[in-house]
Amino acid sequence: MLAKRRKYIMEVLILLTLATSLLATAPLDPTPQLCLSDASGGLACRCTDxxxxxxxHLWxxxxxxxxxxxxxSEWQILPxxxxxxxxxxxxxxxxxxQFSRWGNLEELSLARNKxxxxxxxxxxxxxxxxxxxxxxxxLQTLPVKIFExxxxxSTLNLEMNRLQELPPYLFSSTSHLNSLILSYNTALGKYLMKSTEFLTIVLQRNISSLALNNMSIERIPNGLFNEASQxxxxxxxxxxxxxxxxxxxxxxSLNLSGIDVEVLVSGDFISYPKLKKLQLDRLIHLRNVQENAFEGLASLEELTMENCIQLHSFDERAFGGPDxxxxxxxxxxxxxxxxxxxxxxxxxxxxPTLKHVALQGNSWRCDCNLAWIHQTNFSLENTAYLRCFSPDEHHNRLIPSLDLKDFVCTHESAKQNTYSGLIVVMDMFLILVVVIVACAILMTLWRRGFMLCTPRQTVGRYSHVTIDPSRAELEWDDKDLDHIWSTPNANRQNVPRGP
Structure with missing residues (x-):
């Protein structure tokens, strides 16, 4: 009995030893603690080791x-x-x-201050x-030598300030600047588009990431990106x-969300063969995506066009044709x-490559033209919000819950394209009939002499008339004066009358 107890105790000790060794070797999660304060103890910061x-150690x-x-002025510094x-x-x-005692500092955030x-x-x-x-x-500007x-x-964020301008050689000493964010400085945007020297110098420094969101940029100056090869x-x-x-x-990657473009046409993106991600969200004026609109995007992996509320037409060859x-x-x-x-x-x-498609939130017409949605090879995202808008019998129903037989074209939807074409033909026919009838009426009037005009020959400012000698001594009346006197404002009371 004693031997069994000893054996049991030994096994427990071995297990405890193994557990202790495992805990000692396992990586510990960073433990937050209040570790920094000023000399008077008035400031306490949360620090993670x-x-x-x-x-x-990295604090x-x-x-x-x-x-x-x-x-x-005096901090208990963590070296x-x-x-x-x-x-x-x-x-x-x-x-x-101010930060002279923080020589090892790699990241500093002063965002959302005054x-x-x-x-x-x-x-x-x-x-x-x-x-x-x-x-x-x-901030309204920065000293030219502030980054010396x-x-x-490598990364500088100046977003959402009140910058008016920036010195052209602001980054002359920052040879490793890689990412620059200037977004939401509207006055700066107008200045940079008029005086491109600053951006030209920045782009020549092989910067790889640039954000110019919401800066009132109406057009890109010619040649601005000629040197932006990186x-x-x-x-x-x-x-x-x-x-x-x-x-x-x-x-x-390119983000053009929220711009004022109305139509995407062939050739808009033909010059970007390396583009992998394209964001075209919130194009509230976009109405039509035409054929071959995305032609030339030979490396594109992700395309988002969300919240384009007026987009009603998406050409079936927007991504190209068979060739x-x-x-x-x-x-x-x-x-x-x-x-x-x-x-x-x-x-x-x-x-061959499409894996995920998001179609939720549109006013889908669930007829036979949308039946393919049950036979796709890709995954549909957020299907809980993928619903029908019409016809009435399917209104607000989840599209994945419909059977294939439910996607039936009604008389209205199945013949919509036919009716549209027929209406166009009828309109053209009516216009042609109206033109022919109008021409026939004009020809009839011309032949019957209703459209004849006798041109009046004028010599200087007077009308050329022929006076019958046999009536030369007769009394002239106002009717004769109307033919002879060509001055419209003549005073007829001063005209001498015959004997």
Whole structure:
């Protein structure tokens, strides 16, 4: 009995030893803790400790939403801090070399504060800073030397400020700048389109991502992107562009959501063979997608056209015809648009690669022309919102719940195209009949002399008339004067009468 107890205790000890060793070797989740404060203890930030593959400490310091109006002069600094978040405070001023003791900092967020200006030396000694977020402030401009010494800066976010202009050589010392976000600075957008020097210099620095959303850009200046051979990601959303201008052929993603284009025609995207993602959402003026509209997109994998509320016509050859180069599209979204029907021929060139399609939120007419939706090789997204609008017997029913036999063309829908063509023919016939009758009436009137005119010959300002000598001594009356006197305002009372 004693031997069994000893054996049992030994087994328990072995299991505990194994469990302890497993817990010791298992990676621990980062543990948040309040680790940073000023000398008086008035500031506390939430910090997270994580480790690199080389077992190095990486501290992420979160001081957001602390209602800070100023930063303390003396901090208990974490020397290994790599990320500092000061967003959503009330900060309006940074001293020179404010972050001089944060030499290892790689990411700094000052978003959603109240900065109206910044000193040139505000970010001095942040030699390792790679990402700087200054979005949602009230900055009007930036000093030309503010980024000196930050040579590794790769991402800069200036979205939603009040920028009026930027110095052309603002990034002369940031040779690694890769991503620039200038969106929602409307005054800056107008300035950049008139004076393109700043953007031209920026694009020459091999920048790969540029966001110019909602900046009141009505047109793209000629040649602006001639030197942008390394630009891969471009966003021009929510600008009043009416045509799709020539953009860099190097683009891999393009966002044109919310622009004012009304029709997509053949050749709009023919110059972008490397484009993989195209966003055309919220085109509220778009009415028609014509044949070969997406011709030339030989690398396109994702296309979204959501919330195009006036889009009623989508040509069945929008992606090309039988002789076109196939488009390797994997996902297509036409959700929440104005479509009523869609031909199954639209997807013929896309079948080998198309996996996901979003069609929910449209006013679908569930007749025989939509029966193909039950025989697709791709997956339909959000089918809970994929419903019929007409005919009345299927109104608001889920399309996946319908049987194939329910997709029946009624007299109205089946003959719609025939009736449309017949109406056009009848209108043309009626117009032709009206023209023929009008011509016949005019010819009849001409032959009967109702349309004859006797031209009057005039010499100078007087009418040429013939006076009968036999009546030369007769008394002239007003009727004769009307023929002889050509001046319309003549005073007849002064005309001498005969004896």
């Amino acid at each position: 994580s480790r690199t593959e080389l077992d190095e 992420e310091v979160d001081c957001s939403c602390r209602n800070l109006t100023a930063l303390p 290994d801090a790599r990320r500092l978040d000061l967003s959503r405070n009330q900060l309006s001023l940074l001293r020179d070399e 900065f109206t200006s910044l000193n040139e030396a505000a970010f001095s000694r942040l030699a390792n800073l790679r990402m700087l977020d200054l979005s949602y402030n009230m 010494g930050i040579s590794v800066l 630009l891969h990601h471009l966003s021009l959303a929510d600008n009043p562009l009416r045509v799709i201008d020539v953009l860099p052929a190097s683009l891999e 076109s180069v196939p488009i390797p599209l994997k996902r297509l979204s036409l959700a929440r648009s104005g479509l009523h029907t869609l031909s199954n021929k639209t997807f013929l060139l896309l079948q």
